[in-house]
Amino acid sequence: MTTATNAFLDHLLVQRAQYRYKLPSRPDAGRFIDQLMRLLFPVTQDCQSVSQHVEETYQKLNQQLVCLLSPLQNTLPEGADTIAEKFFDQLPAIYDRLLLDAHAITDNDPAAIGLEEVIAVYPGFYAIAVYRIAHELLRLNVPLLPRMLTEYAHGQTGIDIHPGAQIGRAFFIDHGTGVVIGETTIIGDNVKIYQGVTLGATHVAKSMAQKKRHPTIENNVVIYANATILGGHTVVGHDSVIGGNVWLTDSVEAHSLVYHQHQTEVRLKSLESAEPINFVI
Known part of the structure; x- marks a missing residue:
């Protein structure tokens, strides 16, 4: 390597030490959201799904969330396992709210064929769903990851909802x-x-x-x-x-x-x- 390359790599090492946060990868965050949506609303079939068992999928999602939280461990108010447990304790309430959102779209949009179409196809519902998931994580004082999730939905739908x-x-x-x-x-x-x-x-x-x-x-x-x-x-x-x-x-x-x-x-x-x-x- 040239002297200039070595100097640049040294600069990257110094810069790496100055970052306040470490973050999970965007693909991992996106996979977590999409798999959680399929758990809550199994109206679409995932051809690559490893398991169709609800309990097994639930446990894997819990592990995925812990993994997503792990890079942020030093900035979390409590352990990643504890936050994941608190988040999943709130999942029934999130689900109930999302059903109300889906029914609001189905009942008010004359173009909507039914609830399944709204859940599987409508970008508005998807963006709202990701927002509600991210908002709960923000309420648990998780930094940055909630915004990463809503920005993933922004990229998928063109709808930008801040988790706050x-x-x-x-x-x-x-x-x-x-x-x-x-x-x-x-x-x-x-x-x-x-x-x-x-x-x-x-x-x-x-x-x-x-x-x-x-x-x-x-x-x-x-x-x-x-x-x-x-x-x-x-x-x-x-x-x-x-x-x-x-x-x-x-x-x-x-x-x-x-x-x-x-x-x-x-x-x-x-x-x-x-x-x-x-x-x-």
Whole structure:
């Protein structure tokens, strides 16, 4: 090796020692999520599955989670085995919430054939499921791994949900591509959002990291495609409808209808002149 190569390798060794965290691999994180989803919702067949036995699969998933947590051991609040046990103790509650999400999509989307299609095919359901799994790990004070899981779902679906967001029951993302839900977002029950919706922050300064930067969406709100709602003080009142392409940085009261007003011009030519006549509707 050349002198330059040796110097570069020495630099990498020094840099390696400076990293605060060690992380599991992305493929391992993705495999854990997908195998956990097949355990919870066996509506698809894995041609490479080693075992069809629920108890055996459950034990293997427990071991996989311990393995994923092991590189983070020095930054965990307690042992990897303990955290894995606490996570799986919460799995029945996560499952119940995911069933509510799946039924919300099935009951409200006229294109949905049935529950099995929603679980197996719909990107919105998949992204919500991974979020709920990651959110539980974050609640157990696991660093970085929850974000790794939701970013895996982001890559699979185009839907970016931060694991720190607080999302209520029966959540419905329709189509989903381009949806962004920020870390301090609060979403109530029975909320429905469409593709391209952003629930984001008005400021991105690092000093805002510990503050509420993202909006609050109360119960029974519908947000249509490409609406942008920004700011930690912005509250969308319950039972409101936010129309497509709306840009919202102020709170709105309950039962509000907010829409983007557009103007249409019909251009006609006068019989006596080549000049167009504009009618504003």
